[in-house]
Amino acid sequence: MENNQSIFDTICRLREEQPGLPYRFQDERTAGQKDVLYVLASEGIPFWRKEDLAKECCGILKDLVNKEEAILTDPVLHHFLEHYPICSYFLELRERVRITLEAESGARERLYHLGMRLARSGTNPEQVKLGIILLGFFPYDTTKQIMRTLGYHSEYTLYVLESIQFIFPLQNNFIFELAKHTVGYGKLAAMFLLKPVRWEQQHWMMHEGIKSEFLANIYANLCIQKTDMRAYFKKTEITAANFTDFAYLICYGDYNNDSVTIDAQLDFLYKFIDKRDYATNFIDLGALVSIWYQVVDYWQQDYDFISQNETKYRRTKTMWDTRIARYEKLVHKVESFLHQPKWRHIVYQEISAPKESDSLIMKVLVYLNMHPDFPAFMEVLSRQPLGFNMLDFFLKINPEFYFDDVCEYLEAIxxxxxxxxxxxxxxxxxxxxxxxxxxxxxxxxxxxxxxxxxxxxxxxxxxxxxxxxxxxxxxxxxxxxxxxxxxxxxxxx
Structure with missing residues (x-):
């Protein structure tokens, strides 16, 4: 963002220059990353410390509400936000501001104007985040528009989401709107808070919400946790139009959980495999390969159980034999379909311009027993030069093919x-x-x-x-x- 222009005004200008949502002028891989991961994936600072910081910040805000021009350059606020980022205590701050407003209703108007100044005129991201927290207590039309403008940028999505939690009407609809129009970590924060109760929301979660170039596993598993998969799969027909969406879910989702039985999963996999002629691209190929590995794993688990529990097996022999026959049939269908030479060409297309994860690419290469020349992996390696999945492929699985190449590669980088x-x-x-x-x-x-x-x-x-x-x-x-x-x-x- 430019130093002589507020963050809000910069977003508005860039939005006009590059119209459309999600915002194309943000770095989707880094915007909001630090704050969202801090809130969702870390324990943070001790609770008592959060309370102390929230109290100190409230004290600074009380001193600022009577000031006019010096708000954005106030040295005390600047020093505080520089040393204590909002992400570490913003929930406690929001609660303390709420209680303060209940006790001192006369301060509402002044606090509203303070929030507007920080959110609209702030040149520092921490100022804008603080402004968003304050504006969350004022569900006016102007406020909602500011929230949208800032919330569509992943650096601020988390704070918009949290600031609307108790005051704004139709919060879940607003969260859904942000989820649909953000990317990266902003989208992750929105999906985390979204409650997909309507069919439209469930459909979006399963077909659009799952998609990401770098957070695919997290997105997919979050969608699975928030959607009644059994009911959704039962209602939804697999067609040429949505086949790849289901393939994406199979590739990146961990649907092996207690809420979905193995037999229910097999029902869905059969349903998907029966439409395999719709498969045309790498993600479709990845789904079929993932099914093969998943079914073989189930098969091995059942075989181990039967070997250790022969008495139980004999009592329920028909059930086990039926399930194992289903395994065998699924594996055969995948193997015969993927025997076609066209899939190798599709793999080479993917590694020359990779869109999917290293782990999925490696899984497909191993299944097809492919060993492309090392230079063919340069685009894959450019995304993460020392990725662990490619390390396993080169030196754990195929050292006889790639040892010398890896020696030269490491020497170079x-x-x-x-x-x-x-x-x-x-x-x-x-x-x-x-x-x-x-x-x-x-x-x-x-x-x-x-x-x-x-x-x-x-x-x-x-x-x-x-x-x-x-x-x-x-x-x-x-x-x-x-x-x-x-x-x-x-x-x-």
Whole structure:
């Protein structure tokens, strides 16, 4: 956002320059990420600390309500918001403001104008978030429009969602509106709070809500948890138009839960497989492969149970035999359909311009026993150069095909400083813990392959001896010693 223009005005200008929803001018992978993950996936700070911060913030707001021009530049508010982000205590702040308004009704109008100034004129995201919290107590038409404008941007969706919880009428409809018109972490926050009670909302959740280029698993599982899957699958016919939507759900959803029995899942999988001629793209292929793995897993679980409970098996033999026959039939249908050569071409199209997750791509490659040349994976690797799924594919599943390529690849992308750092020292500048952990795991696996598969790359062993991570150094030394013994043994004979 530009420094000389408020965040609200900047959004309005960009919305006119790039019309349409969701907003295309936001970075959907980062907007709102920090705040939404903090609220949904962390314990946060202790409750007493949240209460203290909410109380302190309320005290600052009381001092500001009588000011006119100095609100946005007030040094006390600026210092407070800089050191204590709203996301860590905004629920407690909202409650304290609500109680304050009940006790001091005369402050309502002044607090409303303060919220408007912060939300509409703020140049700092924390100012805007604070303004949104305050405006949540004033369900006016103007306020609703401001909430929409800001709420469609994922950086502020969470705060709009929470601010409307107790005052705004038809809250669930408003939440649904935000869910439909946001992306990334804003959409995640909206879906988390949405109660899909109407058929329209359930249909959207199952066909549109599940879709994301980077949060697919989370979206899909959230949709499954919030929708009565058995009733939905029973009502909905699978057609050419919605086949890929169901494929998406199969690929990314964990529908193996207590609310849906195995037999009910098999009913749905049969229903889907019977429409397999609609399959045309990679996500459809991924769904069929996922079904194969899921059914084989069920089959193995039942086989293990029967092996350990022969008495129970004999008493219910007909039931078990019927289910196993269904497994066999499903597996055969998938295998015969995916035997067609066209699927390999579709896989190459996907890895050259990847849209789906690394894990799904790897699953399909393993099923089809495909080993594309390493350069074919450059677009996949560009999304996450040290992704764990691709690590497994290259060095755990297929080291005989990709070991040498991975050696060259790691040499090209890893910072040489990683081999010069002494143990137990500070980590290299600008390298996050996650990046370092990923590099450690790739190198550990590289040396494990050298040890287990009798592969050898002396240059990498020498680098490994000087690597920052103790485990990698140890592995590199072990491989060097193992190779030395191998070289010495013939001369002794």
């Amino acid at each position: 890893l910072n040489p400083d990683l081999y010069a750092l002494p143990l137990e020292t500070e980590e290299p500048e600008n390298a996050s813990v996650t990046d370092l952990m990923r590099a450690d795991e790739w190198l550990l696996r590289l040396f494990e392959v050298m040890s287990e598969k009798r592969k050898y790359n002396e240059a990498w062993c020498i680098r490994g001896v000087h690597y920052r991570h103790a485990g990698v150094r140890k592995k590199a030394v072990q491989v060097l010693q193992q190779h030395r013994k191998k070289m010495v043994q013939p001369s002794r004979n």
